[in-house]
Amino acid sequence: MRRRSLLAAACTALLPARVHARPPEVDVAASNAELLARLRAPGAPLRVWQWIVVHHTAAEWATLEGIDRYHRKRFGDPLGAEYHFVINNGKKRPAGLVEAARWRYQEPAAHLFKPENAPASIAVCLIGNFEERPLPAPMLDALVDLTAALMRECSIPAERVSTHRVVDDKLTQCPGKHFPRAEYLRRIGAGT
């Protein structure tokens, strides 16, 4: 048995370093509170926004910087990510951590096939594939808090908060069949 456990220890030592590092320690609640407190001072004059649309990346290991690079290349847009906010899922960064993306520039995002269905829309993207798995509770909590703050600061009614699939006439599964749309809409006060 002793030989065996020594061998096991040696094998473990030979394993390569973990491919995916742990998400760094971040105080998610404090970081999100600070972001929400500064929503009206994004760094550029605030635009008039009329809609909020929820997306997912369909990729579990995405980061804001990676999305920036990908969209800059794909769409030739120097501002990068075609989303205004991203919400992390705990893979690369802590679950529920909100980051401001295009919101910092107050520019429209090319996030819909039919932009006329939701003009002047704020795109919020959940990192992960929610066609494949349920949305973690900290992500839904963060999404609800962000949505409520945006509705308040930009005077957007709950009737103008929706998901990509619904806004784009079912041309996509985004944000995935496991996204709890009814619960989300209920929590932001839709239909009340």
Ligand SMILES: [Zn+2]
């Ligand atoms: Zn989408």
